[in-house]
Amino acid sequence: MRRPPLSIRLLLCLQLPALAALMLAGCAAPPVPALPQADVPAAWSSATAGVPSPDLRNWWKALNDPALDALVDEALQQNLQLARARSQLRQARLLAGTDDARYLPVLSAGMRPVQDVTATDSYLHASLDAVWELGLFGARESRQRISRAQLDTAEQAEQAARVSVVAEVVRRYTELRAAQRQVALLQDMAALDDRAIALSGVRQRSRLAGPAEETQARLRQAQTAAQRTVPQQAIVQAARALAVLTGRQAPAPEWLVAAPQPVLGPVAPAGVPADLLRVRPDIREAEAEVLKAAGELGLARAELYPRLSLGASYLYSYNVTQNRRSSSDRVPGIGPIIDIPLFDWGRRQSQAQAQQEALDESLLAYRQAVLDAVAEAETALSLLDQQQQRAARLGEAEVLLQRGIATRDTLVRLGLSSDFERLGEQRAQLQTRLELADAQASRVLAFVALYKSLGGAPLPPAERPVAEARP
Numbered sequence: 001m002r003r004p005p006l007s008i009r010l011l012l013c014l015q016l017p018a019l020a021a022l023m024l025a026g027c028a029a030p031p032v033p034a035l036p037q038a039d040v041p042a043a044w045s046s047a048t049a050g051v052p053s054p055d056l057r058n059w060w061k062a063l064n065d066p067a068l069d070a071l072v073d074e075a076l077q078q079n080l081q082l083a084r085a086r087s088q089l090r091q092a093r094l095l096a097g098t099d100d101a102r103y104l105p106v107l108s109a110g111m112r113p114v115q116d117v118t119a120t121d122s123y124l125h126a127s128l129d130a131v132w133e134l135g136l137f138g139a140r141e142s143r144q145r146i147s148r149a150q151l152d153t154a155e156q157a158e159q160a161a162r163v164s165v166v167a168e169v170v171r172r173y174t175e176l177r178a179a180q181r182q183v184a185l186l187q188d189m190a191a192l193d194d195r196a197i198a199l200s201g202v203r204q205r206s207r208l209a210g211p212a213e214e215t216q217a218r219l220r221q222a223q224t225a226a227q228r229t230v231p232q233q234a235i236v237q238a239a240r241a242l243a244v245l246t247g248r249q250a251p252a253p254e255w256l257v258a259a260p261q262p263v264l265g266p267v268a269p270a271g272v273p274a275d276l277l278r279v280r281p282d283i284r285e286a287e288a289e290v291l292k293a294a295g296e297l298g299l300a301r302a303e304l305y306p307r308l309s310l311g312a313s314y315l316y317s318y319n320v321t322q323n324r325r326s327s328s329d330r331v332p333g334i335g336p337i338i339d340i341p342l343f344d345w346g347r348r349q350s351q352a353q354a355q356q357e358a359l360d361e362s363l364l365a366y367r368q369a370v371l372d373a374v375a376e377a378e379t380a381l382s383l384l385d386q387q388q389q390r391a392a393r394l395g396e397a398e399v400l401l402q403r404g405i406a407t408r409d410t411l412v413r414l415g416l417s418s419d420f421e422r423l424g425e426q427r428a429q430l431q432t433r434l435e436l437a438d439a440q441a442s443r444v445l446a447f448v449a450l451y452k453s454l455g456g457a458p459l460p461p462a463e464r465p466v467a468e469a470r471p
Contacts, residue, residue, distance in 0.1 A: 029138030029298035032145070032291060033359065036367045040273040040374050046381045053270035056279065057458050059451040060170045063262040063444065068173050071246065075169045076162070076458065078247035085161035086460075092154035099143040103135040113320070121321040130312045131337065137305040142298030149292035153285055158460060160281035167452040169245050171445055173262070176238035178441035179231035180258040182434060186228040189430045192423055193221035199420045220427075261437060264444050266388075269381060269454065276373045280455035286362070286369040293355070293362040300352040307339035373453065380450035387443035394436040401429040 054062040060072055076082065107130050114123045135143075200214035239251035277283055312334040341348055405425050411417035 029141040029145070030294070030301060032294040033363065035287060035290065036363055038274065038277055038370050039367070040276070040370065043272055044269050044381055045378055046385050051266045051268040053268050054451070056270045056275075056451070056454060056456045059270075059447075059456045060166065062267055062447075063170075063264060065173075065262050067259065068170065068262065071173055071242065072166055072169050074246045075165050079165045079245055080247055082158075082161045082165050085158040089154045089158045092151050096147050096151045097144075099147050100140070102143075103133055103140050105130055105132040114317075121319055124318045124320050126316045126318075128314045132310040134308050134310065136308050137302040138298045139302035142295040142302065145291050145295030145298065149288045149295060152288035152291070156281040156285040156288065159455075159457065160285075162460065163281060163452055163455055163457040165245060166457045167448050169242065170448050172238045172241045172245065174441055174444045174448070175234055176242065176255065177259055177261040178437055179234035179238065181261045181437045182231040183228060183235070184258060185430055185434050185437065186224055186231070189427060189434075190221065190224050190228070192427050192430065193217060193224055196420070196423050196427075197221060199423070203420065261440060262444055263440055264447050267384075267447065269377070269450060271454075273374055273377070276377065276454065277370065280373050280453075283366070283369045283373055286366040290359070290362045290366055293359040297352070297355040297359050300348070300355040303348045304341065304345075304352060306341070309337040309339075311335060311337045377450065377453040380446060380453050384443065384446040384450055387439060387446050391436065391439040391443055394432060394439050398429065398432045398436055401425065401432055405429060 052062075061069060107128070109126075109128050111124065111126045114125050115121070196217040197214060200209060200217045203209040204211060204214060235256070239255050242255060243249065243251045312332075314332050405422070408417055408422045408425055412419065412422060
């Protein structure tokens with residue numbers, strides 16, 4: 001036989017690797033698209049230089065309240081919602097990678113009676129079959145991406161639950177202590193109202209005032225009593241909420257004992273806005289959704305190609321009627337199994353196009369998650385700054401009122417004023433303290449909202465392997 005010219009042989013040698021590379025490329029999953037450029041500012045709009053920044057993982061310790069620290073630790077251990085999230089994470093970890101099992105050889109055995117067409121002989125067939133789906137055209141890699149995305153989603157859901165539990169404990173504890181402070185101030189105000197009523201009666205009998213003065217004093221007394229029901233109800237609600245958060249059936253008795261209200265010093269947010277991309281759970285979950293959508297697109301595209309499998313079978317036949325083996329009692333077989341999409345090609349192509357749209361949508365959702373996160377953090381930061389200014393102005397007003405009361409005390413000692421005239425200034429001071437307590441609580445709540453928007457919470461502890469965790 002005449003050999004082809006050297007130039008043709010060289011051309012074939014050069015084309016064969018290219019053809020092989022092309023076939024391998026066709027078997028790969030489509031690449032995961034790059035995440036959109038995050039539109040985040042370089043720094044926070046209300047950042048203050050020289051102000052300490054709490055640790056993002058232990059931000060509530062900036063309040064310097066050991067009772068609060070103990071409550072947070074208890075909630076992280078006993079909260080039922082967080083326990084459910086941990087269980088779902090363990091489930092996801094157990095199932096992670098199991099999709100790969102469909103691309104391992106599957107061995108099956110069976111035995112059944114068979115009767116021939118003449119109904120004269122009966123046979124016993126025993127079979128052993130093996131099928132190995134190859135997962136070509138990116139199918140296997142796509143399923144691995146989906147599995148990885150599902151695990152990432154479960155991990156971020158657990159961390160989101162951790163963030164929410166910590167923030168809710170700090171919020172409820174702050175509301176509890178602020179309400180207790182308000183009740184104490186309103187009790188002091190009620191005592192002033194009682195004294196005002198008594199002095200009004202004395203003034204009326206001395207012809208120094210009319211009945212309207214006592215009526216006004218009793219009106220203020222009724223208003224104070226009505227106002228006190230609001231923080232009292234807040235105490236009950238906050239204590240019950242803390243019990244639920246810590247997995248208790250009822251609030252602990254020590255919670256209902258009045259304690260100092262948490263006061264927040266000067267603070268500034270830790271890090272820069274870009275840190276949200278790596279710590280905020282909803283952004284990380286949106287990133288996992290992109291990976292999942294890319295995996296589903298790869299599966300949809302793999303369905304457009306023939307599904308290739310390797311199969312092997314061994315059939316043993318025994319003639320039960322004649323009590324002997326048949327003439328062809330052993331039938332082995334091995335070869336490829338090809339599933340070619342023909343009549344449902346249009347459906348598969350539409351599915352691939354829909355998955356491409358889903359991938360594009362997941363990229364838009366990622367961008368939206370980033371924008372929402374930055375906006376939420378900036379809003380919380382602005383609110384924190386406003387509450388700081390409010391608390392500062394009320395603090396200044398309380399100092400001025402204290403000076404006025406000191407001056408009035410001097411006038412009373414000199415006989416130039418009366419106790420009744422001093423009651424109004426004392427009541428104004430208590431009202432300012434009430435507003436100051438509310439402002440301080442609102443500032444702590446804004447601080448909670450800020451660090452919740454930053455994704456602040458302890459990282460989950462390293463869990464033992466499943467084999468070690470089982471008794």
